[in-house]
Amino acid sequence: MRITLWINDRQQELEVTCDEFLAETLRNNGYLSVRQGCSTTSCGLCTVWMDDKPVLSCSVLSVMANGKRITTIEGVQDEARAVAGFLVGEGAEQCGFCIPGLVMTVLAMKKDLRQPTAEQIVHYLNGNLCRCSGYMGQLRGIKKYLGVE
Amino acid sequence: MRINNYVAPDNLAEAYLVLNEHNSNTVLGGCTYLRLTSKNIDTAIDLSRLGLRYIEETADAVEIGALATYRDIEVSGILQSLFSGVLPQSVMVIVGVQFRNLATVGATVYSRYGFSDLNTALLALNPEVVLYHAGRIPMALFLEQGASKDILEKVIIPKADLRASFKYLRNSSGDYAILNVAVARSRDEWKIVVGARPFRAMIAAEASKCLSGSRLQKEDIERAAKTTADELEFGTNMRSSREYRQAVCEVLVQRAIQEVIS
Numbered sequence A: 001m002r003i004t005l006w007i008n009d010r011q012q013e014l015e016v017t018c019d020e021f022l023a024e025t026l027r028n029n030g031y032l033s034v035r036q037g038c039s040t041t042s043c044g045l046c047t048v049w050m051d052d053k054p055v056l057s058c059s060v061l062s063v064m065a066n067g068k069r070i071t072t073i074e075g076v077q078d079e080a081r082a083v084a085g086f087l088v089g090e091g092a093e094q095c096g097f098c099i100p101g102l103v104m105t106v107l108a109m110k111k112d113l114r115q116p117t118a119e120q121i122v123h124y125l126n127g128n129l130c131r132c133s134g135y136m137g138q139l140r141g142i143k144k145y146l147g148v149e
Numbered sequence B: 001m002r003i004n005n006y007v008a009p010d011n012l013a014e015a016y017l018v019l020n021e022h023n024s025n026t027v028l029g030g031c032t033y034l035r036l037t038s039k040n041i042d043t044a045i046d047l048s049r050l051g052l053r054y055i056e057e058t059a060d061a062v063e064i065g066a067l068a069t070y071r072d073i074e075v076s077g078i079l080q081s082l083f084s085g086v087l088p089q090s091v092m093v094i095v096g097v098q099f100r101n102l103a104t105v106g107a108t109v110y111s112r113y114g115f116s117d118l119n120t121a122l123l124a125l126n127p128e129v130v131l132y133h134a135g136r137i138p139m140a141l142f143l144e145q146g147a148s149k150d151i152l153e154k155v156i157i158p159k160a161d162l163r164a165s166f167k168y169l170r171n172s173s174g175d176y177a178i179l180n181v182a183v184a185r186s187r188d189e190w191k192i193v194v195g196a197r198p199f200r201a202m203i204a205a206e207a208s209k210c211l212s213g214s215r216l217q218k219e220d221i222e223r224a225a226k227t228t229a230d231e232l233e234f235g236t237n238m239r240s241s242r243e244y245r246q247a248v249c250e251v252l253v254q255r256a257i258q259e260v261i262s
């Protein structure tokens, strides 16, 4: 099937199969920041925005994304660099495999919540798993990025 | 999961027709569960053109469309202010925000998942479900008997002067509940619902009745909790044993009743 996606503000006509998921489509078309982790809607690695909302691209059928705006980390590089700087500052990046998904969720949270508390930050990030950092460094970095005490 | 064809019909009649054309034709919700299956789907039916993503307040009810997502429920001003906010509370702990932006109400109710948090909270509020073919039926009856090859359009919750509470126990945040409980009181009528037993949510009829006629003293609450644990069936799975669930049930029911009367 032929679909139209607005990926990072660029209109793209793509050929996809009916059972192809968005994470696959994006990776096949060069958006390699989109990671496939669990592929069971649990880990958050494949987080992208669909019409500005964070979603798990491993569970969105590409045909269902037809006509929608998709944002990957390649489309928000300046903001992503700012978040990454705070994570690196806390030694929280480690293997880095989960970072693109985490950063997309942090940027979505910044738009979604005003002055979040530490508890709200943890709750918002519940769907982003990391198997090496132990979360505390990430949390410190994200709190600093958001200016939260 | 394999899909041969994909359609996005313009009306429910067409969606229903396609669904029933072939045994393996399947309605798509947010695909969070479908993607885990090894189903071979002939035609996948996308409902997104049918205007079913809404949460609306009418004079006497709140209507939730089948494509409303868990996140829509979580951030809905209407649902935060009505029914003591139990519906947002029941979904806000499920996986993460990216997941909740996908998982839909229609799929959850229609599939009658035993582990469901939302179904437990909903059932305490006396709702009806509207199916395209079978029409409007009480959710309690629907959870018992289910439906075959139908499409859930919406859930209708009557507005009532009601206080409610939702409780759960999980091994860890983001995991499925070991048990969940919803309790609601409208005037003198109580409803106690227990889900993730691990069987599907069910009203503890006898306990609800005994609480409705009581003076709500400590011993009445303890009796209602004990009756709930005795009258419902519990089972064992990888998350917990039957006995543990039964013991947890008493505690959660007591806590929920206390919260409603506090």
Ligand SMILES: Cc1cc2nc3c(=O)[nH]c(=O)nc-3n(C[C@H](O)[C@H](O)[C@H](O)COP(=O)(O)OP(=O)(O)OC[C@H]3O[C@@H](n4cnc5c(N)ncnc54)[C@H](O)[C@@H]3O)c2cc1C
Pocket (backbone or CB within 6 Å): A040, A041, A042, B026, B027, B028, B029, B030, B031, B032, B033, B034, B035, B036, B066, B093, B094, B095, B102, B103, B104, B105, B106, B107, B108, B110, B111, B115, B116, B117, B118, B150, B151, B152, B153, B174, B175, B176, B177
């Ligand atoms: C990792 C993970 C953790 C989870 N944790 C929890 C948890 O803690 N608590 C909890 O309650 N749930 C949990 N869930 C389950 C979650 O609630 C389901 O994934 C969700 O209910 C499915 O919603 P969906 O819209 O993605 O459905 P889909 O996967 O799209 O569909 C599921 C089924 O519903 C059918 N369907 C969809 N819409 C309709 C309709 N309108 N009418 C008729 N049939 C329809 C489909 O044909 C399919 O058979 C979890 C799921 C996952 C994957």
